[in-house]
Amino acid sequence: MSAIQRDRCFEILAREVRDEIIVPVYQAAQEWHAIRPDYALTYYSIGAMGQASSCALGLALARPDKRVVVLDGDGSLLMNLGALVTIASQKPANLLHFLCENGMYEANGGHPIPGRDRVDFAAIARAAGYRRAETIDRLEDFEAKIPGLLREEGPVFVVLKLVPGAPPPQDYAFIHGAATRATFKAALKRG
Amino acid sequence: MSGDPITGAAILDQIAASRIEFVVSVPDITTSAGLLWPLVEDKRFRLIRVCKEDEGVSICAAMSVCDRRALLLIQYTGLLDSINALRSAGCEYKMPVCVMAGLLAKEPGVPPTQSKSFGLRIVEPILDAMKIPHALLEDAGDERSIRPAIDGAYASAYPTALLIGRQM
Numbered sequence: 001m002s003a004i005q006r007d008r009c010f011e012i013l014a015r016e017v018r019d020e021i022i023v024p025v026y027q028a029a030q031e032w033h034a035i036r037p038d039y040a041l042t043y044y045s046i047g048a049m050g051q052a053s054s055c056a057l058g059l060a061l062a063r064p065d066k067r068v069v070v071l072d073g074d075g076s077l078l079m080n081l082g083a084l085v086t087i088a089s090q091k092p093a094n095l096l097h098f099l100c101e102n103g104m105y106e107a108n109g110g111h112p113i114p115g116r117d118r119v120d121f122a123a124i125a126r127a128a129g130y131r132r133a134e135t136i137d138r139l140e141d142f143e144a145k146i147p148g149l150l151r152e153e154g155p156v157f158v159v160l161k162l163v164p165g166a167p168p169p170q171d172y173a174f175i176h177g178a179a180t181r182a183t184f185k186a187a188l189k190r191g
Numbered sequence: 192m193s194g195d196p197i198t199g200a201a202i203l204d205q206i207a208a209s210r211i212e213f214v215v216s217v218p219d220i221t222t223s224a225g226l227l228w229p230l231v232e233d234k235r236f237r238l239i240r241v242c243k244e245d246e247g248v249s250i251c252a253a254m255s256v257c258d259r260r261a262l263l264l265i266q267y268t269g270l271l272d273s274i275n276a277l278r279s280a281g282c283e284y285k286m287p288v289c290v291m292a293g294l295l296a297k298e299p300g301v302p303p304t305q306s307k308s309f310g311l312r313i314v315e316p317i318l319d320a321m322k323i324p325h326a327l328l329e330d331a332g333d334e335r336s337i338r339p340a341i342d343g344a345y346a347s348a349y350p351t352a353l354l355i356g357r358q359m
């Protein structure tokens with residue numbers, strides 16, 4: 001099976017987004033910030049591991065006029081697996097859930113996740129009741145599919161099979177900063 | 192000494208008066224019959240059933256950013272299980288997460304800190320350590336604490352906890 005570098009993937013996503021809310025976790029958050037530091041509609045989900053999908057559900061239900069895109073991690077999702085069932089039962093049509101699967105706790109020393117190379121996350125999401133789930137392992141497939149995914153009725157779950165790229169710069173001061181959350185809230189108010 | 196018990200209807204009216212739109216919940220036997228089952232049919236609220244309480248913390252926090260009010264209705268054990276999410280989203284990121292937690296098997300008229308249950312005894316000290324204001328709802332009239340607590344949480348951008356002290 002082939003795999004994708006996350007930074008290449010996010011560079012493509014960064015070109016495609018318009019006014020979607022992006023909810024990235026941990027190293028995905030650092031990478032997204034490095035690629036699109038200007039993207040004010042970013043709700044950084046960092047501080048309590050596993051909570052990104054639940055944050056995204058809250059945003060999706062409270063703002064049904066906005067599309068919400070989660071950039072989740074496999075270690076993160078495993079800490080909050082029940083959220084898949086909660087999301088599926090709420091059926092938010094405006095939620096697109098990406099899972100960055102690299103098989104490791106990247107922010108915590110690179111240790112393998114339980115079930116690495118055995119767990120089928122797309123199958124779990126499908127069984128939980130997501131409207132559709134798939135796995136993408138080639139960058140060209142991601143690039144071809146992303147415009148459609150951003151318009152598709154959700155909840156949709158997409159596993160991105162990743163290999164490590166260059167480590168992203170770590171800007172915790174920005175990501176944890178009160179100013180960043182204020183910027184997000186102001187951007188959300190503007191529409 | 193224990194007065195007339197607080198009722199679920201009185202609590203629901205005060206939740207509505209506090210402009211709560213969403214109630215996010217994991218069931219709790221303390222509040223099941225008197226509060227959660229009536230809430231299912233109450234058109235003033237949208238009920239969101241979650242699998243685990245920390246999901247609810249994150250959902251309520253995210254909704255607050257959108258200027259939509261939510262209440263997390265759970266059991267105190269779920270509150271204890273959600274401390275990390277509450278610490279992060281509520282206390283450190285300063286978001287108004289409003290928790291209503293049933294104190295399972297608390298003895299009526301006995302302060303939680305003097306309960307025979309270890310789990311109940313530690314609830315208020317933990318909230319105090321996190322500087323989260325809390326109020327005990329047990330007797331008729333205690334529902335008057337609800338609206339100031341919720342309004343205060345949204346005004347100060349900080350969590351609040353409303354503790355249901357007897358089964359209803």
